[in-house]
Amino acid sequence: MNRRFFWDRFFEKALYGAAWVSVMTLAGIFLLLLYNGAQTFISIAPGDFFSFSRWNPAAYDQPTFGIGAMLVSTLLVTAGAMCITIPLGIGTAAFLSEMASPRLRNVLKPAVEMLAAVPSVVIGFLGIVLVAPALAAAFDLPNGLNALNGAILLGIMALPTMVSVTEDAIHAVPGHYKEASYALGANRWETLVHVTLPACKSGILAATMLALGRALGETMTVLMATGNATSLPHGIFDPVRTITATVAIEMGEVPFDTPHFFSLFACALVLFLITLAVNILAERMAARFRKKGQ
Amino acid sequence: MEKIKMDIQALDLFFGKKQVLKNIHLGIGAGKITALIGPSGCGKSTLLRSLNRMHDLHPDARLTGKIMLDDHNILHGNTNVVHLRRRVGMVFQKPNPFPMTVADNVAYGMKINGLHDKPEVRRRIEQCLRSSFLWEEVSGELDKSALDLSGGQQQRLCIARAIAVEPEIILYDEPCSALDPISTSKIEELILSLREKFTQVIVTHNMQQAQRVADYTAFMYLGEVIEFGETQQIFQSPRHELTKNYVAGHFG
Amino acid sequence: MKKITQLFGFALLLTATLVVLSILGLILFDIVLKGAPVFNWKFLTHFPQKGMTEGGIFPAIFGTTLVTLISTVFAMPLGIGCAVYLNEYAPDNKFTRLIRASVRNLAGVPSIVYGLFGLSIFIQGMGIPPSLLTAGCTLGLLTLPFIIATTEEALRNVPRLTREGALALGATRWECVYSVVLPSAVPGILTGLILALSRAAGETAPILFTGVALYTRYLPASPLDEFMALPYHLYILSTQHHAIEQVRPLAYATAMTLLLVVFLLNFTAFRIRATYKR
Numbered sequence A: 001m002n003r004r005f006f007w008d009r010f011f012e013k014a015l016y017g018a019a020w021v022s023v024m025t026l027a028g029i030f031l032l033l034l035y036n037g038a039q040t041f042i043s044i045a046p047g048d049f050f051s052f053s054r055w056n057p058a059a060y061d062q063p064t065f066g067i068g069a070m071l072v073s074t075l076l077v078t079a080g081a082m083c084i085t086i087p088l089g090i091g092t093a094a095f096l097s098e099m100a101s102p103r104l105r106n107v108l109k110p111a112v113e114m115l116a117a118v119p120s121v122v123i124g125f126l127g128i129v130l131v132a133p134a135l136a137a138a139f140d141l142p143n144g145l146n147a148l149n150g151a152i153l154l155g156i157m158a159l160p161t162m163v164s165v166t167e168d169a170i171h172a173v174p175g176h177y178k179e180a181s182y183a184l185g186a187n188r189w190e191t192l193v194h195v196t197l198p199a200c201k202s203g204i205l206a207a208t209m210l211a212l213g214r215a216l217g218e219t220m221t222v223l224m225a226t227g228n229a230t231s232l233p234h235g236i237f238d239p240v241r242t243i244t245a246t247v248a249i250e251m252g253e254v255p256f257d258t259p260h261f262f263s264l265f266a267c268a269l270v271l272f273l274i275t276l277a278v279n280i281l282a283e284r285m286a287a288r289f290r291k292k293g294q
Numbered sequence B: 001m002e003k004i005k006m007d008i009q010a011l012d013l014f015f016g017k018k019q020v021l022k023n024i025h026l027g028i029g030a031g032k033i034t035a036l037i038g039p040s041g042c043g044k045s046t047l048l049r050s051l052n053r054m055h056d057l058h059p060d061a062r063l064t065g066k067i068m069l070d071d072h073n074i075l076h077g078n079t080n081v082v083h084l085r086r087r088v089g090m091v092f093q094k095p096n097p098f099p100m101t102v103a104d105n106v107a108y109g110m111k112i113n114g115l116h117d118k119p120e121v122r123r124r125i126e127q128c129l130r131s132s133f134l135w136e137e138v139s140g141e142l143d144k145s146a147l148d149l150s151g152g153q154q155q156r157l158c159i160a161r162a163i164a165v166e167p168e169i170i171l172y173d174e175p176c177s178a179l180d181p182i183s184t185s186k187i188e189e190l191i192l193s194l195r196e197k198f199t200q201v202i203v204t205h206n207m208q209q210a211q212r213v214a215d216y217t218a219f220m221y222l223g224e225v226i227e228f229g230e231t232q233q234i235f236q237s238p239r240h241e242l243t244k245n246y247v248a249g250h251f252g
Numbered sequence C: 001m002k003k004i005t006q007l008f009g010f011a012l013l014l015t016a017t018l019v020v021l022s023i024l025g026l027i028l029f030d031i032v033l034k035g036a037p038v039f040n041w042k043f044l045t046h047f048p049q050k051g052m053t054e055g056g057i058f059p060a061i062f063g064t065t066l067v068t069l070i071s072t073v074f075a076m077p078l079g080i081g082c083a084v085y086l087n088e089y090a091p092d093n094k095f096t097r098l099i100r101a102s103v104r105n106l107a108g109v110p111s112i113v114y115g116l117f118g119l120s121i122f123i124q125g126m127g128i129p130p131s132l133l134t135a136g137c138t139l140g141l142l143t144l145p146f147i148i149a150t151t152e153e154a155l156r157n158v159p160r161l162t163r164e165g166a167l168a169l170g171a172t173r174w175e176c177v178y179s180v181v182l183p184s185a186v187p188g189i190l191t192g193l194i195l196a197l198s199r200a201a202g203e204t205a206p207i208l209f210t211g212v213a214l215y216t217r218y219l220p221a222s223p224l225d226e227f228m229a230l231p232y233h234l235y236i237l238s239t240q241h242h243a244i245e246q247v248r249p250l251a252y253a254t255a256m257t258l259l260l261v262v263f264l265l266n267f268t269a270f271r272i273r274a275t276y277k278r
Helices: A002-038 A068-099 A102-117 A120-139 A147-171 A175-183 A188-199 A201-217 A220-225 A243-251 A259-293 B044-050 B081-087 B102-112 B118-131 B135-141 B151-164 B181-193 B207-213 B231-236 B241-247 C002-035 C041-045 C058-089 C094-106 C111-125 C132-156 C160-168 C173-202 C230-240 C244-276
Strands: B004-015 B018-029 B033-037 B061-069 B088-091 B169-173 B199-203 B216-221 B224-230
Touching: A002 A259, A002 C058, A002 C094, A002 C111, A002 C132, A002 C173, A068 A102, A068 A147, A068 A188, A068 A201, A068 A243, A068 A259, A068 C002, A102 A147, A102 C002, A102 C244, A120 A147, A120 A220, A120 C002, A120 C173, A120 C230, A120 C244, A147 A201, A147 A220, A147 C002, A175 A188, A188 A201, A188 C002, A201 A259, A201 C111, A220 A243, A220 C230, A243 A259, A243 C111, A259 C094, A259 C111, B004 B044, B018 B044, B018 B199, B018 B216, B018 B224, B033 B044, B033 B207, B044 B169, B044 B199, B081 B088, B088 B151, B088 C160, B102 B118, B102 B151, B102 C173, B118 B135, B118 B151, B135 B151, B151 B169, B151 B181, B151 C160, B181 B207, B199 B207, B207 B231, B216 B231, B216 B241, B224 B231, B224 B241, B231 B241, C002 C244, C041 C058, C041 C244, C058 C094, C058 C132, C058 C173, C058 C230, C058 C244, C094 C132, C111 C132, C132 C173, C160 C173, C173 C230, C173 C244, C230 C244
Parallel strands: B033 B199, B033 B216, B088 B169, B169 B199
Antiparallel strands: B004 B018, B004 B061, B216 B224
């Protein structure tokens, strides 16, 4: 009899321990990035790090560590991606929930899930072999590996998140809103534009934030398709190098515990904090639309 | 009156700040069938679930007063609820067989209580299924999933599962509310056949059912026991105005 | 006028959907069209030859299979344990809210950051050489929030009455979880695990510095050996190779293999979910 209660208590403690692994991992990620990243500033002034001076940490005599250009590149590519994802995502989600028959939806939803399952390296590969030649031909460029290419690919990668969260938000709109609108003589389109979509504003915002977080943190596609130039981009046709790509390219080659090594952790810390902020914002928004839905 | 198996004394129950049971006094006779009736929301199921401390799962629930099982107050902090629930079994509103075979459902309670001797388990499975009038119907299907049985069979399986751990008391929480009339009468027949062997308490919203099976009936209203007595007396000559109105079907 | 606006608006929505579908179609079409000529049994079962310009991708398939399995073995007990705690035990207090918030935010951490974390914990911190083990554990941490979320959903779908039935028979909480709740949730948990496998199989960034190798002459013989992986192999063939145009067909066939692996896993998960949804 006592054995039963021993195991009962044992597993309660063990499961509690397993639950704390998530907290420890998140805290561990933050602390390690902070610990390693902070050591950057032993040898590099913060003002030089957060500046538009060139990112050239491997230079022999005068290495420089400005992440300004990379930050701008990251934001440029992500903003471009959002321009693609938001309209396509909302349009598809609205189609799925307001126009498609249940049978059609049962076909389309797995298709969107399939798109989500495509590994980022495959999307990056297609960026090289499909999107780049197309862009080069269309805009008369030497090659199509640039910010626009990255934006298109990230837009595609963020689409499934945008579609599914927006669709959830549309479903959370209470049916009587729509009925009231129909009763006033509005047709389905007017109801969608003037009642349903405004009613799930916070849900669409949450979807946008989650898609944004996804695009900001994406590594392989931008690494493969954006041309990897460390200079400050002047437009969407310039080759760029994002923070994620920089870490991916350089971390494999630096000796441990050098200023260069630490500076890559500082880059990752900046990225981590941005995505964390975006995700927390998304969580706030999502909590709001879920509450409304009940 | 005969021996009291379970004696409820000055029981109050709160969910957060809301008081759901008020000063309940009730003696449950050993080997008898006691029915709890009353309009929905009167607290009869809540009272029933206090008797095997099912409210422990609810973090806001707070119980005060005493529930004496023989000579032990089960509300006392040192009560082992796992042991308590073995002594006080429960059958729920909807049949809830486990997603396993018919035999494993009945064997579940024996196994967790340390009985692993196969022939003995097999013998007791048969015995419990016979006692719950299910043996004839399922003896060839012991290794089939319990979820494939009909609703009435599932509920009788749940009763077989409950008696397999040899409890002293069985609590029924509206056991027939999800069943058709034929299944209902089989369950009632079964409950009557278990009389004397077990002390039984049944919550029901069906007054005919209370009259058919119960020795004693308690009428509850807004969290209080308004009247308690022999079933015949409650239905034929209720003393309290509220009871009179309820059993006459004026509200429900 | 109203009708025309509506028609126009719906046409717009339809266009958006068609664009999304054609993107998926284009991806599949292009890869299958150009990958299929090279994709054959020999390609799947042979080592790369002549500086990866010929031969197959067997070591990459082998490595990806092993590293994904290791990631699941590592993440499964932790993920299921955490989900069981949150759904079956956790009181509503600030520790529970902290755990939940951590799980949600872990899901949003960029995969490259997991790579750095794996590098500094497992390799720098614990001194394990870059290998199947370190990469597997890193991928495991990445899939952890995902496994927790799907397991929790599966547990939520187990009716409360099933739990009460076990407790009312005098089962302890653990006996109730172990013998009644978990078996009922198996299809849902399995679906989540398979989807986690598929995610781990396709990830590249977390393994970049935690054990993946450009090329190995032999298959990894122990968890402490470096390994080749399908997604990394595709990355190498398409960007880092000295004869990129020449190996393009091989890159296509590699992409096709990777897609096939991922879709097969997803399809399996989909079937399990469809079969057990009553």
